[in-house]
Amino acid sequence: xxxxxxxxxxxxxxxxxxxxLVARMCEAISNANGNIDDSTMTRLGGQFSMIYIVHxxxxxxxxxxxxxxxxxxxxxxxxxxxxxxxxxxxxxxxxTTTRSKSRxxxxxxxxxxxxxxxxxxxxxxxxxxINITDVHAHRINGEDGIVYMLAIEMDxxxxxxxxEMKADLExxxxxxxxxxxxxxxxxxxx
Amino acid sequence: MTVLKILxxxxxxxxxxxxxxxxxxxxxxxxxxxxxxxxxxxxxxxxLAAPQVGQSVRxxxxxxxxxxxxxxxxxMVNPKIISASRNKTMREGCLSFPDYLANVKRSKRITVEAxxxxxxxxxxxxxxxxxxxxxxxxxxxDGVLMMDRIESLKTDWLRRQxxxxxxxxxxx
Numbered sequence: 001x002x003x004x005x006x007x008x009x010x011x012x013x014x015x016x017x018x019x020x021l022v023a024r025m026c027e028a029i030s031n032a033n034g035n036i037d038d039s040t041m042t043r044l045g046g047q048f049s050m051i052y053i054v055h056x057x058x059x060x061x062x063x064x065x066x067x068x069x070x071x072x073x074x075x076x077x078x079x080x081x082x083x084x085x086x087x088x089x090x091x092x093x094x095x096t097t098t099r100s101k102s103r104x105x106x107x108x109x110x111x112x113x114x115x116x117x118x119x120x121x122x123x124x125x126x127x128x129x130i131n132i133t134d135v136h137a138h139r140i141n142g143e144d145g146i147v148y149m150l151a152i153e154m155d156x157x158x159x160x161x162x163x164e165m166k167a168d169l170e171x172x173x174x175x176x177x178x179x180x181x182x183x184x185x186x187x188x189x190x
Numbered sequence: 191m192t193v194l195k196i197l198x199x200x201x202x203x204x205x206x207x208x209x210x211x212x213x214x215x216x217x218x219x220x221x222x223x224x225x226x227x228x229x230x231x232x233x234x235x236x237x238l239a240a241p242q243v244g245q246s247v248r249x250x251x252x253x254x255x256x257x258x259x260x261x262x263x264x265x266m267v268n269p270k271i272i273s274a275s276r277n278k279t280m281r282e283g284c285l286s287f288p289d290y291l292a293n294v295k296r297s298k299r300i301t302v303e304a305x306x307x308x309x310x311x312x313x314x315x316x317x318x319x320x321x322x323x324x325x326x327x328x329x330x331x332d333g334v335l336m337m338d339r340i341e342s343l344k345t346d347w348l349r350r351q352x353x354x355x356x357x358x359x360x361x362x
Contacts (some may be wrong), residue, residue, distance in 0.1 A: 121223070
């Protein structure tokens with residue numbers, strides 16, 4: 001089996017959280033000889049979401065998998081979206097050199113909830129061509145109302161001026177009356 | 191003594207570095223007594239810093255036996271860490287951030303000097319939970335919160351789920 005003959009699927013699911021969802025999904029993948037390359041799973045507001053990148057050895061195995069998924073959907077456990085991953089969508093291999101093309105930062109934003117917080121900050125980051133790699137955002141109970149906590153992990157291109165980026169984000173925080181912290185998360189390569 | 195209201199994020203006082211205490215008077219001693227009362231009043235916490243009750247001064251109280259024997263009370267005014275050992279990752283919770291837990295690297299052993307409420311200087315050699323507690327509370331006095339200490343969003347920033355998770359020492 002050569003790597004080029006493998007067929008990769010992106011599988012996204014969401015359903016009401018309950019015990020056994022991961023097991024059902026992994027059973028369907030395993031019974032079709034699928035191999036999970038990458039996955040992320042989390043609970044969001046009572047829903048459980050899973051995203052998998054899975055490779056299968058043949059179209060027959062994929063059909064077997066899809067049959068199992070149809071049964072899961074008929075049981076009403078969760079909704080599943082499946083699409084093939086084309087070769088040009090293959091993820092970059094992990095950085096194997098110490099010379100990175102970007103620096104990792106964590107932006108944390110918190111304050112009383114209002115519409116447009118994530119939009120405002122994601123737009124500001126996009127203006128610097130910053131690539132968001134992970135986001136955690138939640139509404140929590142605060143001192144005098146609902147607080148929105150937004151944490152963004154991101155890859156910042158080397159040509160972005162840190163002081164300028166920090167100033168722009170802090171200005172945005174002041175405009176929206178939000179607590180804004182930006183700090184480097186770069187690992188030291190020894 | 192009074193049970194004080196605990197301020198939660200994003201109250202701005204939690205972000206202000208606190209000035210040192212200059213006068214060791216009955217006002218300070220009253221604040222300390224109220225903070226001890228508040229810490230013991232069913233908060234489930236083993237430490238409480240003055241900004242968490244709205245006072246921007248370098249004072250905290252701690253008792254790592256706060257919800258058992260209550261026999262390990264320490265009052266620290268103008269605390270200074272004199273020496274610290276290598277780090278260990280601990281899982282922490284915070285009264286001002288009740289919805290989250292964070293994995294934070296802290297020194298396992300520290301030597302800290304601090305005044306008590308009467309102005310007498312003490313030196314403590316602390317380890318494990320007591321050492322972590324001091325570092326967490328001193329962060330409060332510097333306007334630093336748990337989220338400022340995490341190293342990875344994916345692994346270190348945890349939302350408490352429906353079942354109440356306890357902050358425990360873990361992950362050496």
